[in-house]
Structures are given as structure tokens and as C-alpha cells.
Amino acid sequence: MYKSTDPGGAVIIARMPVNRVVPLVAREVLGEAYLLLTFRHPETAREARPGQFVMIKAGISAEPPLRRPFSILSTDAARETVTLFVKAVGPGSRRLCAMAEGEEAQCLGPLGRPFTPPPAGVEALLVAGGYGVAPLRFLLDELRGTGGRGTLFYGGRTGADLVLLDRVGGPGVTVVPATEDGSLGERGRVTVPLEAHLDAARGSVRLYACGPDPMMHAVARIASARSLEAEVSLDAWMGCGVGTCLGCVVRVQAPAEGRWKYRCACTDGPVFDSARVLWPGEDESRARRASAQEARR
């Protein structure tokens, strides 16, 4: 389920999510803190698009109270399964990671606005920061399925953060790893090889990013400076996943209304046009300038 983000436009609700008790059908440990968890959720397996997510919680205990949002890493319509890339960081994810095969979770999905696939002939440039690789891997899978091509710039602090490195390649896909400590791929921020690629690129490209806010903000600045289209998948604390708690809101510029508005990351996003996002620390005057520029373009 997601809404149209056209300012003042009609609310379009699509792909109604389904709330289910879902068994864990496969569990694979990756590295020291990551797991691939595969659940049976037929509707999500059939209908989910890259960039969408599920709200999920292990068991029915009161602690911790809330479900957690997880981007969908991949789906298998034939097996009716959905696979999530999970890192044990807090009580919710730790409980998910402690699940054994056959145990059940509560899961609502598919949720959120997906990425907009690149038009034919446009090269997709994907920028992942560590854990943020999950929805981009799903997008790469879809691109491969439609004969498109893409380059994944896969960054992290160290090589250990690039857990899915051997699972993201394939025909039509170029993977460019980068680590801040230089332990894998190029040394430095992932945006360095991205900019080098853009300097050399001839055809039209479209950017997709998911990772820490500063990385996505950097990608947004690069896109803005070069007048490129970019979509970012934002991470936010979510209460409900369906737009009722208003806990996950982000500041999004609404040019038609002349100012920013709070929009739900769960139903207006999590994927947003990067030019419209007002990043943490940015003030409204910059946002006004940006939307004025946009109006002139």
C-alpha cells in the first residue's frame, strides 16, 4: 500500500497489504551479525516490488512492543516466500534473529512506495551503504529480469560490512565495492567511485540510494549538482507501517504548497525523490531556494 506523492494529488492506494502469521522456512547466518531470514507470505511473495518492506515481529510477546520494518531483499513467488536481510542490533531484530525454522512471526506486507524502475535505455546506478543494500539487491534482480543493466556502488566502513558482496553480481550488473578503511575495493566513501563513474558516463543514468542518511544526502547533492534523477529509500522508526501513527514522518518539499510538509516514510515512502527530501540539519530557507530552482527548471 502506498500513496501518490503528487502534491495535492489524489491518494492512490495500491497493493493492499496482508496481515499474517508467517512461519520461518529458512535461516542462513552471514558473517558475524547478519542473517537471511525467509518467511512464507504468499501475497508479499507475489506482489512485492523493489523498495517495499514488511512490518514484522517474532512471536506475540509484549516485549518489545512494536513490529519492525524490514526492506524486502528478495521474493520467490513459486515458493511463496520473502527473504529479509536482518542484522541483530536491538531487541526486535535480536528476537527475529533468534528464531528457529518453523517458528512463527507476525508480518504485514507488502508495504510502502517502491522504486521507480529506470526507463528503457537508462543505466541504473545504485548506491548502497552497508545494511542498506537490501532493497537495491531486489531492484537489481528486477533489472536483470527485464534485461536492464545496472552498477552497484557498495560501500561500508570495512569489508565485513559488505556481507552480500558475492550475492549481488550477475549478468548486466557491475559491482564496485568501496570501504572507508580500504580493506575491500576502493578506499574512501562510496560516492567517490560514483562521481568518477558519472564523470565518464555518456548515456543517461538514474540514481537509487539506500544507506545511512549522510550517504544518501551526499548522493542527493551529487544528483542535484548534475541534474540527475535520484530516488532514496529512507529509514525511520515506524509504529504502524500504514500511515496511522504518524511516527515515521520525514520533511518533504511540496513545491505546489510552497513549503515542506511532514510525509509518512511508510506510505508516502520509504522511497522518495531525493530532490524533495529536506535532510536532517537542512533548514527551510534552503528548501525554499531548492524548490524555487526546481520551479525554474
Place this chain on the structure above:
Amino acid sequence: MNLAVEIAGIRLKNPLLAASGTFGYGVEYEGILDLSILGGIVSKGLYMEPRDGAPTPRIVETPSGLLNAIGLQGVGIHAFVRDVLPRMAKHDTALLVNVCGDTVEEYAEVARVCDGAPGIAGLEVNISCPNVKKGGLAFGGDPRMTREVVAAVRRVTRLPVIPKLSPNVGDIAVFARAAEEAGADALSCINTLLGLAVDVEARRPKLGFGTGGLSGPAIRPIAVRMAWQAARAVKIPVIGIGGIACASDALEFLIAGCRAVQIGTANFVDPGVHERVLAGLRDYLERHGLDDVNSVVGTLEYPGLPRPCDVPGTGGEGGCA
């Protein structure tokens, strides 16, 4: 088996309502849930104009609870009447509007708009939101202001008027009586408890607004106690709210003297919670050989006190079983 209850002239097909702020305007759950299984829905709080709400972060999880400061972000009453009411008309459930205001006059103005709109079953008057600088708790924390707001709303509408009381007061009975005297038809008890969570690394509040309102199972015993105190203090019915996640939680409030209950935070945790609680209520009545949910209302055997339902003219006149 009868699950229907009546609150201030509003017939609910069962005693479960979705609490304000946890169910949007109802339409958000179209297609996810069969809305007709709900006894009723209380809308997100509405002012005359749209509101941005509080700065982020807005929610933080706490032990068995949720601390929030959303700050009553909303579309405003006119957009609600224009866009939401027609869509909700096709769902067979009672729709109540949570009425907000910065001033006494604004509460009355919102109520007046509701009075002329079709499809609204009643008004819940929000005098207890802890997350706004004006209105909200400023009215619900002072019995004189409580009386003034409730009377102002009462004057402009024929719809049932249901003030939502704050737990952030010394004696809720004082506020319950003030609301009753000012013309309230029922009471909603309780709103969230004022709380503060601190990010110890940054040494700042975890919420953008600073303080927030605590909800969820963590507050249930406090909520049951305060709803019970309010129900004992007034003749009008009380709707219990606070941390309900299963049938026995709902039954605690009913037995303590509430005629109906609202489910809040649990909607986030499990969109199927209403169905689950209803099944549990039916099961309970069956196990106890009862055929009417009203017959459990006010049946609390409290040491040294008569059962609320045995006291003539109190909120628990449900007919003891």
C-alpha cells in the same frame, strides 16, 4: 449472545472502539481490515485547520510501552468532512470525531462543523493531549477549564459529547464530575501519561518535542484504576482506554465499570487485534454462562466496597450478573 452496548445514545455493535491517534481516520485500514467488525472508530484529533505536528523523532519504544509526541498532526476538520466522511459511510461502524482546539472557541467551532456533517456518531473532546503547547492538557489539567470547554461544545451540538480525560492529574474524580456537570454524555478515560525518555549519549530527550505521552501495556494498571475511579464518581458511562491488547485486558475495564473500551497502541502491534479481542470476549462470556456483555460491567468485587453495578445511579448500571 449480545455484544452490543449503548454509550450516550450511540449504539455500538460491540464494546470495542479504535482509540484516537492509533487508527488514522479509519480509511487507512480499508482493505487491510473489515472495518465493520469494529464497534467504533475515534478519529485522529482534528482542529479547524491542518497541523504539521511535532518535530521528529516522534515515537520511542519503552518497556511494554510507546512514548509518543506526534503533536496532533492532522488534515483539519473541513478536509475530514469533505474527503473522509463519504468514504467511511460505507462501513458499518460508529465514527466518532476527536475534537481539538487551541482555544475554547476553536473546540466549539470544530464541534459545530461536525454537528452539521452526516455520518458522525459522537464527539470525543480532546482536553488531554500532552504533546501540544496550547489547548490539550492545559484544559484537561484544570477542572474550571474542563468545565468551560465541555460546556462550550455542549452548547453547539446535539451529538453526544465525550471528553477524554487526562491521567496527569491528582484526582480524576474531580475532573469526571466537572465534565459531567458541564453536560458531558460520557467520558473517555484515559489519555497517555506524561513521560520523558533521555538519550544518554547525546544527553537530550529522545523525542523531538521533549516530553511525550506513554501508552501501551505499561500503563494498563494505572488506566484501569483511573477509569474505575471515574466510573464511581459519575452517573454517565465511562469508556476505558489504556494498554488493551487482549480480551482479558478489555474485561478488566468492563468489570471495573466501563461500558466500552478503546484499543490504541495494540493497533500498531497487530492490525488484527480487534478480531482477536472479540473472539476472546465471546469465549469469556460462554465460559461464564453469560449471554450479554453488559452483564459483566461494574461487577468488580472490591474489598470493602459495593459492586459498582449495585450502586444506583452510577456509571456501572449494566445489570449485575
